[in-house]
Amino acid sequence: MPTVVNSALVGQASDLDARNYPGDLGTMEMSLNALEHIARTCVEQGVHTDLPRQMATIAERAIAEGYGDKNYLAVFEIFKKAATPAS
Numbered sequence: 001m002p003t004v005v006n007s008a009l010v011g012q013a014s015d016l017d018a019r020n021y022p023g024d025l026g027t028m029e030m031s032l033n034a035l036e037h038i039a040r041t042c043v044e045q046g047v048h049t050d051l052p053r054q055m056a057t058i059a060e061r062a063i064a065e066g067y068g069d070k071n072y073l074a075v076f077e078i079f080k081k082a083a084t085p086a087s
Contacts, residue, residue, distance in 0.1 A: 021074040022070070026072065027070065028059055028063050028069070028075075029063060029068045032056060032059040065077070
């Protein structure tokens, strides 16, 4: 039976639970740079750009909310806010 969550993510589950997103191996700023590069390459190659651009927008929001020095898993905090009903 195939697994949906690989061992790398399983290993990071405790960090997600603790809201700990260490940026020692890569930061949100670095991820945004990579996503912008991917989006530009998609344009150059005539490939659909919606997904990398959406991912970059989410990374930008995370950076704006203070997660620039955290790793990409910090987008989880953005997703949680998006799922919270407005008061």
